[in-house]
Amino acid sequence: MAAGDTSTGRRDAATVSDWDLLAADRLRAQAVPRPGRSFWQDVWSRFISRRMAVFGAVILILIALLAVFGPSLTGRSYNRQESSLANIPPVLSATEFAGQANWFYVNPSLKVIEVTPDGHLVRQVPQVSDDMLTKRAIFEADGTAVQLDYSRQPPVLLGADGQPGERTHLVWNADYRLGTDALGRDVLTRTFYGARISLAVALVATLVNALIGIIYGGVSGYVGGAVDTVMMRIVDIINTIPLALYVILVKVVLGSGGFSSIVIALASVYWVDMARVVRGQALSLKNQEFVLAARTIGSPPGAILRRHILPNALGPIIVTGTMLIPSAIFIEAFLSFIGIGIAPPMASLGTMANDALATLRSSPYQLLAPTATICLIMFAFNFVGDGLRDALDPKLRA
Amino acid sequence: MTIRKMIAAASLAALALTLGACADEPSDEPAKSGGQAGAQEIVFALHNTPDGIDPNITSNSFAAPIIFNTFECLVTYSTTDGALIPGQAESWDISDDGLTYTFHLREGLKWSDGSALTASDFVYSAQRVLTPSTTAQYVGLYTDYVVGAQELYDDASQTDGLGIKAADDTTLTIELKAPTPFFIDIVGMWAWSPVQQATIEANGDQWTNEAASYVSNGPFKMDEVNLGESYVLVKNPNYWDAANVKLEKITFRMIPDPSTALAAFEGGEIDGQLTVPSSDIARLKTSDSGLVVTPAYSTTWYNINNAKAPYDNPLVRKALSLAVDREALVNEVLQNGGTPAFSPVAPGYSVDGVEYSEGRSDFGLSATADPEAAKAALAEAGYPGGEGFPTLQLSYYTDDTVKLMTEALADQFETNLGINVEISNEDWAVYYDNVQAGNYEVGAMGWGADYFHPMTFLQLLQTDDVNNNVFYSNLEYDALVIQAQAETDPAVAMDLMRQADELSAAEYPVLCLFYRANMMLVSPELKGVYRTVLNNLYFRSAYLEG
Numbered sequence: 046m047a048a049g050d051t052s053t054g055r056r057d058a059a060t061v062s063d064w065d066l067l068a069a070d071r072l073r074a075q076a077v078p079r080p081g082r083s084f085w086q087d088v089w090s091r092f093i094s095r096r097m098a099v100f101g102a103v104i105l106i107l108i109a110l111l112a113v114f115g116p117s118l119t120g121r122s123y124n125r126q127e128s129s130l131a132n133i134p135p136v137l138s139a140t141e142f143a144g145q146a147n148w149f150y151v152n153p154s155l156k157v158i159e160v161t162p163d164g165h166l167v168r169q170v171p172q173v174s175d176d177m178l179t180k181r182a183i184f185e186a187d188g189t190a191v192q193l194d195y196s197r198q199p200p201v202l203l204g205a206d207g208q209p210g211e212r213t214h215l216v217w218n219a220d221y222r223l224g225t226d227a228l229g230r231d232v233l234t235r236t237f238y239g240a241r242i243s244l245a246v247a248l249v250a251t252l253v254n255a256l257i258g259i260i261y262g263g264v265s266g267y268v269g270g271a272v273d274t275v276m277m278r279i280v281d282i283i284n285t286i287p288l289a290l291y292v293i294l295v296k297v298v299l300g301s302g303g304f305s306s307i308v309i310a311l312a313s314v315y316w317v318d319m320a321r322v323v324r325g326q327a328l329s330l331k332n333q334e335f336v337l338a339a340r341t342i343g344s345p346p347g348a349i350l351r352r353h354i355l356p357n358a359l360g361p362i363i364v365t366g367t368m369l370i371p372s373a374i375f376i377e378a379f380l381s382f383i384g385i386g387i388a389p390p391m392a393s394l395g396t397m398a399n400d401a402l403a404t405l406r407s408s409p410y411q412l413l414a415p416t417a418t419i420c421l422i423m424f425a426f427n428f429v430g431d432g433l434r435d436a437l438d439p440k441l442r443a
Numbered sequence: 444m445t446i447r448k449m450i451a452a453a454s455l456a457a458l459a460l461t462l463g464a465c466a467d468e469p470s471d472e473p474a475k476s477g478g479q480a481g482a483q484e485i486v487f488a489l490h491n492t493p494d495g496i497d498p499n500i501t502s503n504s505f506a507a508p509i510i511f512n513t514f515e516c517l518v519t520y521s522t523t524d525g526a527l528i529p530g531q532a533e534s535w536d537i538s539d540d541g542l543t544y545t546f547h548l549r550e551g552l553k554w555s556d557g558s559a560l561t562a563s564d565f566v567y568s569a570q571r572v573l574t575p576s577t578t579a580q581y582v583g584l585y586t587d588y589v590v591g592a593q594e595l596y597d598d599a600s601q602t603d604g605l606g607i608k609a610a611d612d613t614t615l616t617i618e619l620k621a622p623t624p625f626f627i628d629i630v631g632m633w634a635w636s637p638v639q640q641a642t643i644e645a646n647g648d649q650w651t652n653e654a655a656s657y658v659s660n661g662p663f664k665m666d667e668v669n670l671g672e673s674y675v676l677v678k679n680p681n682y683w684d685a686a687n688v689k690l691e692k693i694t695f696r697m698i699p700d701p702s703t704a705l706a707a708f709e710g711g712e713i714d715g716q717l718t719v720p721s722s723d724i725a726r727l728k729t730s731d732s733g734l735v736v737t738p739a740y741s742t743t744w745y746n747i748n749n750a751k752a753p754y755d756n757p758l759v760r761k762a763l764s765l766a767v768d769r770e771a772l773v774n775e776v777l778q779n780g781g782t783p784a785f786s787p788v789a790p791g792y793s794v795d796g797v798e799y800s801e802g803r804s805d806f807g808l809s810a811t812a813d814p815e816a817a818k819a820a821l822a823e824a825g826y827p828g829g830e831g832f833p834t835l836q837l838s839y840y841t842d843d844t845v846k847l848m849t850e851a852l853a854d855q856f857e858t859n860l861g862i863n864v865e866i867s868n869e870d871w872a873v874y875y876d877n878v879q880a881g882n883y884e885v886g887a888m889g890w891g892a893d894y895f896h897p898m899t900f901l902q903l904l905q906t907d908d909v910n911n912n913v914f915y916s917n918l919e920y921d922a923l924v925i926q927a928q929a930e931t932d933p934a935v936a937m938d939l940m941r942q943a944d945e946l947s948a949a950e951y952p953v954l955c956l957f958y959r960a961n962m963m964l965v966s967p968e969l970k971g972v973y974r975t976v977l978n979n980l981y982f983r984s985a986y987l988e989g
Binding site: 124125126128129131132153154155156177180195196197198200227228229297303384388389390400402403404405406407408 | 702705706720729771775854866873
């Protein structure tokens with residue numbers, strides 16, 4: 046409707062009382078009382094008016110940026126191990142001894158780490174002896190001995206004279222902002238790589254849904270009849286087998302695990318939900334007048350599908366897509382978590398969570414980064430999905 | 444010839460004999476027993492479901508706690524010092540030529556169902572193992588040593604030739620092909636325990652699946668079989684030494700994840716667990732929590748496929764061996780206090796006070812990595828700086844500890860050799876099939892001894908041995924091993940074994956990492972649990988205190 050040029054509202058008749066009948070006015074009867082906007086402008090304005098949706102979108106962009114550029118910011122690699130600096134948390138409780146420039150931190154594996162006062166890790170202090178009976182280990186730091194008394198909980202660091210240190214400080218780990226894992230790898234860098242995998246999975250899921258799911262569902266719904274029955278039974282069969290089984294099968298066939306088997310499994314079966322949604326839309330749209338009109342003038346089925354049915358089904362398609370993506374991300378994380386996903390040493394949020402589980406009791410911080418990231422990504426996608434659903438629903442037009 | 448008893452190589456490492464003592468220290472921690480106070484009932488967590496609990500069939504070490512507590516062989520191991528002691532046999536005589544063993548069974552032995560157990564039950568068990576359709580995995584424990592065993596295995600009609608005979612109800616004679624000084628250790632393996640003919644004929648291969656049909660002769664008998672969940676054992680009143688068995692009930696609960704089990708242990712739900720998660724060892728050491736470290740006669744290594752280029756080149760294998768930082772692996776990554784290993788044969792065996800590994804060469808290896816020498820070896824093999832070296836396929840079986848170890852190794856190979864490494868993993872069953880088929884390049888493995896003698900390790904590298912999964916072949920080595928096997932003088936035999944060991948280890952057939960120790964958790968109230976160096980866990984002297 047092209048009516049944007051006559052924006053005259055009833056406020057112009059300021060002299061007329063709100064409760065009086067308006068005089069019949071042929072010109073004004075056709076007036077559109079507010080600026081006209083295209084459908085997508087509407088969608089956009091509704092989307093950005095939803096705070097959570099915008100928040101989700103910002104988070105997603107942020108995570109995507111960090112996933113791409115994060116590793117170069119930390120300057121570390123996902124698999125470089127520094128086993129002498131394993132299991133060091135983001136915040137260290139370091140003991141200061143008189144006459145020593147650096148402080149000392151005892152990690153959960155009872156190793157003593159030398160730390161500078163501004164939080165840089167110097168090295169693991171070599172152990173000289175360990176007396177199991179008195180539960181006392183001696184470490185040699187720059188000519189002076191440091192004793193570790195682990196008969197108490199928590200273990201206490203003592204100076205060469207057997208006296209506790211002057212004081213303990215809480216310092217931020219300046220070298221590894223989120224700490225290191227059990228092999229001494231940087232948790233922060235690995236989280237970035239994990240996010241990368243998650244977003245790559247999201248991309249694959251999107252592509253698969255867009256390419257296979259939409260076409261398959263559209264054809265099935267539009268053609269209908271026996272073709273529809275056969276195509277949908279195939280979908281039913283695919284749907285009865287859990288994705289984890291496909292991944293295992295693909296892994297066995299390929300002979301190696303890793304990202305490729307997850308991608309292939311996702312690509313081969315992850316479009317069925319989308320196909321169902323599109324088929325339902327096509328079924329209800331194909332008998333509408335505009336489709337009948339197109340058929341009447343002789344449009345080929347492909348064109349009808351492309352020009353008339355799919356654009357009208359776009360709302361449900363986008364909504365289904367944004368709901369399927371987070372679940373694909375979660376599936377990858379879950380498969381990696383149970384050990385049939387990404388092959389080590391590559392970091393995925395799932396494998397990181399699994400690794401952290403083994404050290405949960407001694408180094409709980411390791412679980413935080415991957416799980417928080419999964420949470421953020423899932424929430425963000427769901428907020429965006431909710432926002433899009435509302436924004437794309439013309440019935441909610443305000 | 445040997446046996447396969449691939450312990451989850453995972454298991455924690457090291458011959459930390461010094462640690463052994465701290466296990467039994469008394470503690471005043473509050474009681475946390477799984478059973479009721481006063482009732483001699485315990486819950487013990489295992490982490491892997493065995494492939495079966497038929498003593499004739501399985502070679503799976505995961506079955507050991509169940510089989511060794513429900514069955515008893517002719518000989519068994521002391522639960523105070525681990526020495527070999529009489530079991531079902533009261534005594535035995537060995538003929539002067541070392542070829543005939545005569546076992547005198549105890550009087551009045553009974554099966555758990557009350558029926559009499561006689562020498563002919565041992566003969567039946569042997570015949571069952573030697574029937575190919577039984578699919579006994581330890582068949583080599585018979586065919587390698589006993590007269591007529593191989594013949595019977597090949598041809599079922601040859602029963603008369605078998606050198607295992609019941610002279611009367613309590614006398615069992617075994618004739619050997621050649622004098623074998625360590626044969627008495629071999630009859631202590633569960634493949635040699637008797638099984639009851641009646642229940643097997645009545646129930647077929649289902650006899651192990653139900654408590655009523657799982658008739659045994661050991662200190663405990665099966666009370667409940669909940670596949671994949673738990674095995675419940677109760678005291679066997681028909682055991683010859685039942686008067687000295689104090690525990691009434693043992694529940695072996697399957698908790699796959701040791702960390703989960705640890706939570707249960709610290710919550711007082713269970714009284715012990717077989718494996719300790721490596722990240723918690725340091726923490727557990729600080730308290731009197733019941734951490735028990737026992738020496739183990741076993742080695743953890745990575746198989747190198749000797750039949751596959753470029754790993755058929757000893758220089759490449761040497762380069763891999765040199766590139767590994769064993770000390771970091773043991774102290775930092777696994778934190779199990781293991782001892783770096785340069786040869787597959789674990790130390791511990793001694794003759795006349797001389798320990799086997801005394802004066803053994805280090806084969807140019809060191810506890811820490813030697814990147815320079817490793818690179819030099821790789822360059823000498825034709826891959827200077829790792830150039831042109833194909834991507835190394837490093838495989839492991841699904842297990843948290845093994846995964847950690849594999850990731851650490853991969854990083855050390857990449858850093859110290861400049862080669863690319865690709866890691867892959869499979870479940871144990873699939874993984875082991877692949878390893879046996881030679882379908883791997885470098886893969887996690889290890890060996891827990893079946894009997895306390897270096898031969899259990901040395902046989903593994905014999906050409907065409909069924910367990911030679913690295914496909915190493917050295918005829919000179921084979922000759923030395925065969926010679927040592929038949930040598931009756933222990934000192935001379937040890938000398939021969941040392942020569943063979945030196946010969947093979949210098950060619951780096953496997954990537955030796957460390958000698959293990961076993962670590963388990965046992966509640967301070969639970970006394971008398973004994974784990975031998977062979978990783979046999981005995982509960983027959985165990986009791987709850989207080």
